Amino acid sequence: MKKGLVAAAVVAAIASLALAGCSSSGAGASGSKTIKVGFAQEGAESGWRTANTKSLQAALDSSNGFKLNFSDAQQKQENQIAAIRSFITQGVQAIVFAPVVETGWTDVLKQAKQAKIPVILEDRDVDAADHQYIASRVGDDFEKEGETACKWIVDNFAGKSANMVVLQGTAGSSAANDRTTGCGKVMKGSDINVLDQQDGNFTRAQGKTVMEGFLQKYGSKINILFAQNDDMGLGALDAIKAAGMTPGKDIQIITIDGTHDGLTALSNGQFNYVVECNPLLGDQVAQVVKDVVAGKKVDKLYLAKDEAFDQAAAKQALPTRKY
Template identity: 55%
Template sequence: MVSKKIRTQAVAAGIAVLALGLTACSSGDDNTAEPGSTSSDGGAASGDAISVGFSQVGAESGWRAANTKSIQDTLTKDAGFDLKFSDAQQKQENQIQAIRSYIAQGVQYIAFSPVVETGWDAVLQEAKAANIPVILTDRAVDTADKSLYVTFIGSDFVEEGKRIGEWVNDNVATEPINVVELQGTTGSAPAIDRKQGFEDATKDNANVKIIASQTGDFTRDGGKKVMEGFLQANPDIDLVYAHNDDMALGAIEAIEAAGKVPGKDIKIVSIDGVKDGMTALSEGKINYIVECNPLLGPDLAKIIKTLHDGGTVEPRIVTQDGAFDQEQAKAALPDRQY
């Protein structure tokens, strides 16, 4: 972890962090603006503020919105940061452009949540050559050169999928079931790993049959459209495994429009634990959720300050997440922050 002290603080706080921070790409002297860019002061770092460039994946889900808010609410001027934030709008080319803009501006740290796993070596080599430490949040990159980033902080996506699969084994797949899978963005770490985890957990259960699997791109609209297609092509669906809550919520709309009862006629399991998903769980429309905590801002700030003070951090920092059934969701909702 960041250090024994930081790790202890994070655990004591229930590890109220997760996923990526979104920072902004602001324009430099060349007046070149990046997509969706903002800055805490509109220019270069002032005084002793630590300048941080953050490139967010986008604003595709409630989880991402909560993650962005956590980053922006934590890395503030008052906390000693000059945060530059960019929304990549789900496009890798926008993130690469933002990172290069941060390098040109001479920020002290770069953090980002990569939209996909591959294709980052060149731009990360540029950051390394400029002696700018890179922090991965929420999602990993697939590279043989681990020196291209200092640390990766986020959930264990394989473990999330595994926990979903284990719950399905114990609570639904005690008899043969037909499963449809709503995958996240193709090529993204959570989509790849959550699929793998679920399959690892259920591979020895002959009752689990995945009859269809397609990306809904982590969006509610995508989940609805894909689920509509699943329902038309497969009349006998017993369970939906959604890689995030927004797609699960879209699936609920499609199931209800088809005259079926979500949570009963077709059971639904999901990952994230955002407020809308937890509300649907409390109402019995979703059956089980594994949490992926988006409140990563405080941990990201600690990592940066540790590095800035000459300390070291672990190359992989795994955040801890809960899991909820209907009654647990009802108990958690009144105090839910996201």
């Protein structure tokens, strides 16, 4: 009896898949004006990601001529691969996705290619070997962000032989790797002494604990904190206060992202410099999707313009900040 049920369910599932395949390929060929697009977001781990999701959902809205299928992979690659596969079976005309990690996408990207569905990357990158399956990427230049942040540090502490600690992002993520590389470039030969760097996993909680450790270890020797995202810097604030020091004065704090909370801390004088990592990529992505579907030639890479804020600029920008 049970076996019969399972078999029936399997048959039904296969049938529905086949049906979905049929109907979707029909829609794809008809070339109707609305563009069916699937967006596989990697998760909702930070304020930055929230802003990014909202931007894409707004840009790929029906009022702009899109029909959006949205999926949140909760920071798991297998979920994201499953989402992309289902987009392929649904026969969308374009797939947009923000890869949670760099590697392991070859199979599913090949499938998309065979189904003649263009894939556009948003935000993070995939491994260079898989670039052949990608129509285009719209993202931020992480290396440049690291460079800009550390350039400010080098300029402001020129000739002062200051000590810096670094809260790195999730070990192995392209954002953390590239920001470290970018910062290292400008740090070379400067007066800044990097005391220590540790993984803070891009979260407030770990930013706080790791900073506590740094403070116990080096105490008032620390002059500069470079946190590779706002959240870790915000977590570190409490630790610095508990150590009897004033964030922004005793320890100057430089972060990357430019979220609302980060800029608020900057305008309060708790942070000293914030490099933006622009999450509002929606409009640019929407344009690329339109061009690709229309068969126009597009560039392989579009980099968003990232601004940088000091305390005065933050006060100005804050009231109109979208994220």
